[in-house]
Amino acid sequence: MTTFQELIRSLTAFWADQGCVVQQPYDVEVGAGTMHPETFLRVLGPEPYRAAYVQPSRRPADGRYGENPNRLEKHHQLQVILKPPPDDIQMLYLESLRAIGIDLEAHDVKFEEDNWEWPMGGAVGVGWQVMLDGQEITQFTYFQQTGGLELWPISGEITYGLERISMCLNDAENVFDLPWNEVLSYGEVRRREEFEFSRYYFERADIERCYRMLADYEAEAARSIEDGLVLAAYDCCLRCSHLFNVLTARGAVSATERVDIIGRVRVLLGAVASAYVDSRRELGFPLLGETR
Amino acid sequence: MSREFLLEVGCEEIPARAMGPALDELERRFRALLEEGKLSFDGVETYGTARRLVVRATNLAQAQDTVTTRTLGPPASIAFTDGRPSKALEGFARKSGLGVDQLEVFETERGPYVGFESETGGRPAREILADAVPALIGSLTFPKSMYWNEPGREFARPIRWVVALLGGGVVEMELFGVPAGAATAGHRVLGRPAIPVENFDDYVRKLETNGVIVSQHDRRRKIRRELEAACASLGGRLCPDEGLLEEVVYLNELPSVVAGRFDERFLRLPREVSVTVMREHQKYFAVEGSDGVLLPCFLGVMNTGADPKGWIRKGHERVLEARLRDALFFWDADVRRTLAERVDDLESLTFHRKLGNYREKVRRMGRLAGRVNELTGAGVDADALTAAVAWSKSDLTTDLVGEFADLQGIAGGLYAEREGQPASVWKAIYDQYRPAGLDDRSPETASGAVLALTDRLDTLFGCFSVGLTPRGSADPLALRRDTQGVIKILLDHRLPFSMASAIEFDGRLAGEDSKTFLEFYTDRLRHVLGKRGFAYDEVEAVLATGADDPADVLSRVEAVRAVRESPEMAAIAGAFKRIKNILKQAGAAARTGAVDARDMEPEEAALAERVAALGPRVRELSAAGAYREALGEMAALRPVLESFFEAILVMHADADIRARRLSLLRELSETFLKVADVSEIVVSG
Numbered sequence: 023m024t025t026f027q028e029l030i031r032s033l034t035a036f037w038a039d040q041g042c043v044v045q046q047p048y049d050v051e052v053g054a055g056t057m058h059p060e061t062f063l064r065v066l067g068p069e070p071y072r073a074a075y076v077q078p079s080r081r082p083a084d085g086r087y088g089e090n091p092n093r094l095e096k097h098h099q100l101q102v103i104l105k106p107p108p109d110d111i112q113m114l115y116l117e118s119l120r121a122i123g124i125d126l127e128a129h130d131v132k133f134e135e136d137n138w139e140w141p142m143g144g145a146v147g148v149g150w151q152v153m154l155d156g157q158e159i160t161q162f163t164y165f166q167q168t169g170g171l172e173l174w175p176i177s178g179e180i181t182y183g184l185e186r187i188s189m190c191l192n193d194a195e196n197v198f199d200l201p202w203n204e205v206l207s208y209g210e211v212r213r214r215e216e217f218e219f220s221r222y223y224f225e226r227a228d229i230e231r232c233y234r235m236l237a238d239y240e241a242e243a244a245r246s247i248e249d250g251l252v253l254a255a256y257d258c259c260l261r262c263s264h265l266f267n268v269l270t271a272r273g274a275v276s277a278t279e280r281v282d283i284i285g286r287v288r289v290l291l292g293a294v295a296s297a298y299v300d301s302r303r304e305l306g307f308p309l310l311g312e313t314r
Numbered sequence: 315m316s317r318e319f320l321l322e323v324g325c326e327e328i329p330a331r332a333m334g335p336a337l338d339e340l341e342r343r344f345r346a347l348l349e350e351g352k353l354s355f356d357g358v359e360t361y362g363t364a365r366r367l368v369v370r371a372t373n374l375a376q377a378q379d380t381v382t383t384r385t386l387g388p389p390a391s392i393a394f395t396d397g398r399p400s401k402a403l404e405g406f407a408r409k410s411g412l413g414v415d416q417l418e419v420f421e422t423e424r425g426p427y428v429g430f431e432s433e434t435g436g437r438p439a440r441e442i443l444a445d446a447v448p449a450l451i452g453s454l455t456f457p458k459s460m461y462w463n464e465p466g467r468e469f470a471r472p473i474r475w476v477v478a479l480l481g482g483g484v485v486e487m488e489l490f491g492v493p494a495g496a497a498t499a500g501h502r503v504l505g506r507p508a509i510p511v512e513n514f515d516d517y518v519r520k521l522e523t524n525g526v527i528v529s530q531h532d533r534r535r536k537i538r539r540e541l542e543a544a545c546a547s548l549g550g551r552l553c554p555d556e557g558l559l560e561e562v563v564y565l566n567e568l569p570s571v572v573a574g575r576f577d578e579r580f581l582r583l584p585r586e587v588s589v590t591v592m593r594e595h596q597k598y599f600a601v602e603g604s605d606g607v608l609l610p611c612f613l614g615v616m617n618t619g620a621d622p623k624g625w626i627r628k629g630h631e632r633v634l635e636a637r638l639r640d641a642l643f644f645w646d647a648d649v650r651r652t653l654a655e656r657v658d659d660l661e662s663l664t665f666h667r668k669l670g671n672y673r674e675k676v677r678r679m680g681r682l683a684g685r686v687n688e689l690t691g692a693g694v695d696a697d698a699l700t701a702a703v704a705w706s707k708s709d710l711t712t713d714l715v716g717e718f719a720d721l722q723g724i725a726g727g728l729y730a731e732r733e734g735q736p737a738s739v740w741k742a743i744y745d746q747y748r749p750a751g752l753d754d755r756s757p758e759t760a761s762g763a764v765l766a767l768t769d770r771l772d773t774l775f776g777c778f779s780v781g782l783t784p785r786g787s788a789d790p791l792a793l794r795r796d797t798q799g800v801i802k803i804l805l806d807h808r809l810p811f812s813m814a815s816a817i818e819f820d821g822r823l824a825g826e827d828s829k830t831f832l833e834f835y836t837d838r839l840r841h842v843l844g845k846r847g848f849a850y851d852e853v854e855a856v857l858a859t860g861a862d863d864p865a866d867v868l869s870r871v872e873a874v875r876a877v878r879e880s881p882e883m884a885a886i887a888g889a890f891k892r893i894k895n896i897l898k899q900a901g902a903a904a905r906t907g908a909v910d911a912r913d914m915e916p917e918e919a920a921l922a923e924r925v926a927a928l929g930p931r932v933r934e935l936s937a938a939g940a941y942r943e944a945l946g947e948m949a950a951l952r953p954v955l956e957s958f959f960e961a962i963l964v965m966h967a968d969a970d971i972r973a974r975r976l977s978l979l980r981e982l983s984e985t986f987l988k989v990a991d992v993s994e995i996v997v998s999g
Binding site for chain 2: 109
């Protein structure tokens with residue numbers, strides 16, 4: 023048995039040994055580890071960086087009231103960002119699977135094409151989904167563009183789907199049966215949360231108020247960019263993205279509105295990305311030339 | 315001396331679907347490289363897996379053949395004055411970049427000349443390969459590429475090692491910053507990295523012991539064999555899927571088949587849904603019993619030799635079970651609302667920003683479908699057609715299609731069947747996206763054909779009217795496929811049609827847009843007929859007389875093909891070319907004059923008589939679609955026509971006689987063009 027928290031500990035330790043800054047989850051709701059500033063902003067500009075962290079990721083539309091054994095409104099990703107990616111990055115990744123107790127010789131591992139795009143973030147990447155015995159356990163991406171900017175150097179991103187890996191490790195049919203630690207199951211820790219948020223996202227979220235908040239955060243993001251406060255502006259954009267996802271789950275976003283909102287936030291995120299690179303340039307790109 | 319060249323480009327996993335085309339391109343272009351480099355060779359073969367592109371050239375010349383060229387300057391007689399170089403000679407030497415003392419006197423047929431000889435060629439193969447291979451590899455085309463070691467320099471995925479051996483020695487070159495060497499790498503999990511190799515045979519052998527079967531042909535055979543064996547032991551037979559097979563051939567370096575089962579309760583799902591779940595998400599093959607009913611089994615292809623602990627089978631079973639559970643959940647949930655009830659939801663589903671939403675598309679289609687039904691004479695029941703069109707896009711709002719996009723149409727058809735709709739409705743909805751390509755089948759029913767035609771015509775007319783036209787290879791909306799779909803359906807069902815009438819009825823395409831579309835459409839028709847094995851000139855001969863009705867064009871092309879080899883036809887093609895030229899040169903002068911048969915030469919009178927009879931006869935035969943007979947009638951003109959041209963001068967000095975003869979030829983030409991412009995036929999021999 024490998025508990026959920028043990029899995030997190032081993033993976034984190036593995037990547038800490040590879041020189042990653044071990045970060046903590048971001049404290050704003052996000053849909054994926056990619057949206058953590060440690061990825062979205064750090065991949066911009068020329069400075070090398072390595073980070074690893076767990077990111078609880080909210081996907082309101084995937085909620086199933088805690089009743090589906092495979093679907094969750096919130097799941098956990100372990101995100102690794104390697105900038106620039108080392109030549110043996112795939113080998114390192116396979117090593118990390120061995121480190122969490124997967125006997126690769128007794129399994130079927132494949133890298134299948136899966137390119138990644140986050141239209142709202144102006145982000146484009148090329149890569150694979152890593153399949154273990156037919157289960158997608160990791161998203162592996164080489165970033166090419168973020169915030170509409172071409173990246174140089176590029177970054178390698180490894181996103182582990184922790185629940186899925188844990189299900190493979192424990193031969194579990196139901197995510198809620200996973201052992202969180204020696205005593206409590208995943209369901210005991212999280213099932214109620216799945217129920218409440220599913221109910222909120224699908225039935226109760228106040229559509230008008232959410233639209234209002236979305237507009238407020240947009241305005242606040244724009245104002246913060248003018249003030250040169252890039253990080254504050256970025257947080258506002260993340261909130262817009264989450265509100266957009268809530269409204270989508272609520273069935274309140276028509277196709278036209280969808281295109282409009284994505285377009286507006288995309289412009290803001292593009293401005294944030296450019297302003298971030300400028301702010302690092304003003305500092306003289308302090309992480310350049312660091313020997314590590 | 316000649317030797318073997320081995321190139322292996324070692325990569326991170328290239329998308330499996332891109333590998334087949336990439337290896338074809340590599341082979342073609344590597345041959346061209348050797349030919350342009352004037353290096354002789356016996357053969358070029360390409361091999362590969364997702365992680366390697368391999369070229370082997372056998373019996374490659376060590377160097378280009380050398381060629382001596384002689385350049386001559388002034389004749390020896392004027393090259394020297396008083397034994398000293400003349401101005402002419404000095405000028406020639408300067409222009410050639412040589413000293414006078416480097417020039418020689420050569421005896422030629424025209425006497426002695428001063429000049430020099432130079433050798434070209436002789437470049438070693440090693441040098442040519444080192445120069446040209448990096449550029450070739452760097453410009454291979456992939457559907458999607460990326461950069462990693464230098465901004466702007468793209469390849470499908472990062473290159474990690476390169477083997478380049480000529481006669482066993484490394485050819486020094488660099489691909490995307492990676493220097494070529496003599497070491498390959500084995501299977502990711504089962505093989506060693508950095509394996510030194512000496513030549514192709516050694517390479518293949520060593521990779522085999524390191525978990526890689528290099529030849530795609532060998533892997534395909536292994537998979538096929540194991541699929542057959544697994545089916546036999548399951549007591550069923552394989553549901554063949556060549557596209558999927560091609561993908562797993564490249565995805566796996568050491569493919570083996572793993573058989574698994576799923577719970578029988580999922581057999582409640584329509585077969586199409588289960589098969590799609592297996593294929594699209596999991597890349598599994600389905601198995602059916604001898605009665606054609608799906609078995610609760612699947613066959614996956616794993617990238618390893620065996621599954622000793624059964625973990626792999628178990629893992630695949632668990633994943634498929636979860637997928638099927640989702641599908642069953644969606645299937646049951648979707649039927650709570652009928653297709654009719656979903657029509658309004660289409661309003662929030664954008665078809666294209668410039669062309670509105672799906673609700674509007676369905677409305678437009680409703681109007682156009684009736685006209686298509688008339689034009690094709692398909693005779694589909696009006697109520698059934700109205701229903702099929704109205705509900706054709708409703709499945710886009712179902713969860714099942716949301717999850718499995720490939721089921722669009724099929725899902726709608728299945729839901730309609732479940733709602734108790736007649737076959738003329740549900741089968742039409744089911745088949746509406748067919749044919750998916752020229753190799754796919756057309757809709758089975760007449761109503762399906764009309765719906766599929768209407769859907770595509772609406773898309774095409776709309777797109778071309780707002781400037782969404784394919785440019786070069788960029789065709790994001792797949793309008794080529796749609797146009798070919800229209801043509802294929804009309805040909806497969808042999809339905810009459812008039813593209814011009816359809817465009818006019820739809821009303822959105824006019825002027826330049828209409829012209830652009832018709833050219834595009836004609837070009838696709840040309841392509842489809844070419845794919846059906848018709849020669850270029852046969853197709854051109856018919857298209858010169860119009861392309862409005864594809865099925866009619868097909869009948870004509872078939873007729874032209876059937877008669878083209880007859881000696882009469884060859885003669886007629888020549889004669890018709892002559893007639894066209896005469897009429898073209900005569901231009902506007904070729905007006906119909908008063909026809910006075912009294913002073914006609916006998917050859918002219920004979921032709922006039924035949925032409926007068928031929929016109930109505932060809933019209934009659936054409937109307938009945940008997941183009942072959944019509945062409946036969948024309949071919950029978952040969953002796954009369956030949957005598958005419960032997961005896962008669964068309965461009966007679968007398969304006970009236972000239973006009974009369976031109977008018978006769980014009981009438982004949984018009985009759986010919988009712989079937990085909992036979993002057994386009996290339997006459998052999």
